[in-house]
Amino acid sequence: MAEIRRISVPKQVEKGEIFTVRTLARHKMEPGVHFDANRFVVTPRLLLQEVKCHYNGRLVFYAEWFSAVSSNPYLTFKLRAEESGEIVVTWVDDYNVITTAAAPIDVIDKPKS
Amino acid sequence: MLNWLIIMVLLLGFASSAQSETVAPYGIVADAIPKPLTRNPGDAIRGRGLAAGRRANCLGCHRMPIPEQPFHGTAGPRLDGVGSRYTAGQLRLRLVDPTLINEDTLMPPFHKVGGLHRVAPAYRGKAILSAQEIEDVIAYLLTLKDE
Amino acid sequence: MGPYQRGLVLAVALLLLPGAALIFPASAQEARSGYFYASPETQALQDDPFANPGSLWLEEGRARWQRIEGAAGKSCASCHGDNGTELIEASAAYPKFNKRLGRPITLSQQINQCRVRHMGAAALAPDSEALMSIELLLRQRAAGRPMQVSVDGPMRPFYERGKALYFQRRGQFNMACYQCHDQRPGEFVRGERLSQGQINNFPAYLIRWGTVGSAHRRFQLCDRQARAEPFQIGSPEYVALEVYVAHRARGLAVEAPAVRP
Numbered sequence: 180m181a182e183i184r185r186i187s188v189p190k191q192v193e194k195g196e197i198f199t200v201r202t203l204a205r206h207k208m209e210p211g212v213h214f215d216a217n218r219f220v221v222t223p224r225l226l227l228q229e230v231k232c233h234y235n236g237r238l239v240f241y242a243e244w245f246s247a248v249s250s251n252p253y254l255t256f257k258l259r260a261e262e263s264g265e266i267v268v269t270w271v272d273d274y275n276v277i278t279t280a281a282a283p284i285d286v287i288d289k290p291k292s
Numbered sequence: 293m294l295n296w297l298i299i300m301v302l303l304l305g306f307a308s309s310a311q312s313e314t315v316a317p318y319g320i321v322a323d324a325i326p327k328p329l330t331r332n333p334g335d336a337i338r339g340r341g342l343a344a345g346r347r348a349n350c351l352g353c354h355r356m357p358i359p360e361q362p363f364h365g366t367a368g369p370r371l372d373g374v375g376s377r378y379t380a381g382q383l384r385l386r387l388v389d390p391t392l393i394n395e396d397t398l399m400p401p402f403h404k405v406g407g408l409h410r411v412a413p414a415y416r417g418k419a420i421l422s423a424q425e426i427e428d429v430i431a432y433l434l435t436l437k438d439e
Numbered sequence: 440m441g442p443y444q445r446g447l448v449l450a451v452a453l454l455l456l457p458g459a460a461l462i463f464p465a466s467a468q469e470a471r472s473g474y475f476y477a478s479p480e481t482q483a484l485q486d487d488p489f490a491n492p493g494s495l496w497l498e499e500g501r502a503r504w505q506r507i508e509g510a511a512g513k514s515c516a517s518c519h520g521d522n523g524t525e526l527i528e529a530s531a532a533y534p535k536f537n538k539r540l541g542r543p544i545t546l547s548q549q550i551n552q553c554r555v556r557h558m559g560a561a562a563l564a565p566d567s568e569a570l571m572s573i574e575l576l577l578r579q580r581a582a583g584r585p586m587q588v589s590v591d592g593p594m595r596p597f598y599e600r601g602k603a604l605y606f607q608r609r610g611q612f613n614m615a616c617y618q619c620h621d622q623r624p625g626e627f628v629r630g631e632r633l634s635q636g637q638i639n640n641f642p643a644y645l646i647r648w649g650t651v652g653s654a655h656r657r658f659q660l661c662d663r664q665a666r667a668e669p670f671q672i673g674s675p676e677y678v679a680l681e682v683y684v685a686h687r688a689r690g691l692a693v694e695a696p697a698v699r700p
Binding site: 349351352353362363364365366367391396398400401404408409410411412413414415418420 | 607608609610611612613614618619622623626627628629630633662663666667668669
C-alpha cells in the first residue's frame with residue numbers, strides 16, 4: 180500500500196489563537212485477529228501505535244493507538260499559536276517504522292484595534 | 293496420531309449429520325399449516341431468543357417488543373400484536389415458506405431446502421430453522437397479543 | 440398445491456396483508472444516489488476533500504497515471520495525456536461493448552486491456568489497490584457527468600441477462616435485488632439503511648472495507664447477505680448485472696470519490 184500521510188494547518192494565524200491541525204494517514208490498521216480454519220493468523224497485526232506532533236521541535240501532542248482505531252485514521256487536534264515555524268506529525272508503527280507529514284505555519288501579531 | 297484421526301472422523305460424522313438436516317413434512321389447509329411440525333410443543337422463551345438472535349434474525353426486518361435490542365428493522369411489518377392477528381397454523385405457514393401465500397415477499401423461507409437458487413455451500417441442504425425452532429418461534433409470536 | 444388452491448391462498452394472503460400492497464416499486468420513484476440514504480456523518484466525510492479517504496486512492500491514481508510500466512515503455516499518460524480528457528465521456532459509459540471480445544467489459548477490465556495490449560504490462564488483480572486507484576481517478580474526472588451506459592444493439596442480450604439476475608431470487612434467504620432496492624429503499628435492515636442500489640458512485644470507499652472497491656465486490660456482499668454463493672468479480676454474470684444496474688442509474692451524476700457505510 181502506498182504510504183500517504185496528510186497534514187493541514189491554517190496558513191496564517193494570530194498569536195495566541197487556537198487552531199486546528201488535521202491529519203490523515205493511509206493505513207490498513209490491521210488488528211491481526213482474523214484466523215483461518217487452523218487458527219493461524221491470516222494477516223499479522225500491523226498498526227500505527229503512536230502519533231506525535233512537534234511544534235518547532237517541541238512535543239505538543241501525543242496519542243497511543245490500539246486495534247480499535249479505524250483503517251486510514253483521521254486525527255484532528257487543537258494547538259495554540261505561539262510562533263511561526265513548522266508543525267511536524269509523526270506516526271510510528273509496530274515495527275518502529277516512522278512516517279511524517281509537516282506543514283509551515285505563519286504566526287502574526289494581533290492587529291492593534 | 294491415531295487418536296486424533298478418530299476424533300476427527302467423529303467430528304466430521306457429527307458435522308455431516310447436522311448438514312443433512314431435512315425438512316419436516318407438513319400439510320397445508322387454506323393459508324395455514326394447522327398441525328405442529330414436532331411432538332414437543334414450542335418454547336416461547338427459546339423462540340424469543342431465536343427472534344432476537346443472529347440466526348433467525350427476525351429483528352433484521354421487523355420491529356418487535358424486544359427493547360433490549362437496538363436497531364429493529366423496518367423492511368417488514370411490525371410484529372406487535374401478531375399473535376392476535378394470526379393463528380398458530382397461519383404463522384407456521386408464513387414461517388415455513390411465506391412465498392406460498394405471497395409470491396413477492398422478501399421474507400425468507402425458514403424451513404425449506406428445495407427450490408432455492410445458488411445457496412452458498414455452507415448453507416446448502418440446510419433449513420434456516422429446524423422444525424423445533426419453528427415451533428419455538430410460533431410459541432413466542434403467539435404471546436404477542438394486542439393490549 | 441394446485442393452481443386453484445394457490446390462487447385461493449394468495450387471495451386470502453392479500454386480504455390478510457394489506458401492507459404488502461402499499462409498497463411502491465422504484466419505477467414510481469426518482470433515481471437517487473446512495474448519498475441520499477447515507478448518514479449525515481458519512482455524507483460529511485465524502486464532502487470533505489481533506490478527510491475523504493477515497494481521495495487517498497485518487498492521490499495514488501494520479502501517481503500511477505504517470506508511471507511507465509511494461510515492455511512498451513508507456514504510462515497511461517503516454518497515450519491519453521496528463522488529464523485523460525478524451526476518456527471523460529467514456530468513463531461514464533461502462534460497461535461498454537468490446538468488439539474484439541464480443542462482450543461488454545467493465546472499466547476495470549478496460550484498464551487491464553490497455554495494460555496488457557498497449558503497455559506490455561501485467562494485468563492488475565481484480566479490485567487491487569492499484570487498479571481501484573486508476574479506475575477511481577477516471578471516474579473522478581467524469582464526476583458530475585450523467586451515467587450513460589448503452590444497452591442497444593449487441594448490448595441488448597447482456598442487459599436482458601443482467602435484468603434477469605436482478606429479479607432472480609438467490610440464496611438460503613431467497614432474496615432478489617429488486618426486493619430491497621426497488622421496493623424498500625430508505626427502510627432499515629437492522630442497523631443498515633437500504634438504498635436504491637445505484638452504482639453511479641463506484642468504485643467507492645466503503646467504511647466497512649476500509650478500502651476502495653468495485654460494484655462487483657459490493658454485489659458479492661449482497662449475495663453473501665442473502666446466503667447465496669457470490670459470482671466472481673469480473674464474471675460474465677456480474678458484468679451483465681452491472682450493465683442492467685448502470686442503465687438503471689442512467690442520468691444520475693457520476694460520483695467520485697464516494698464514501699458509503
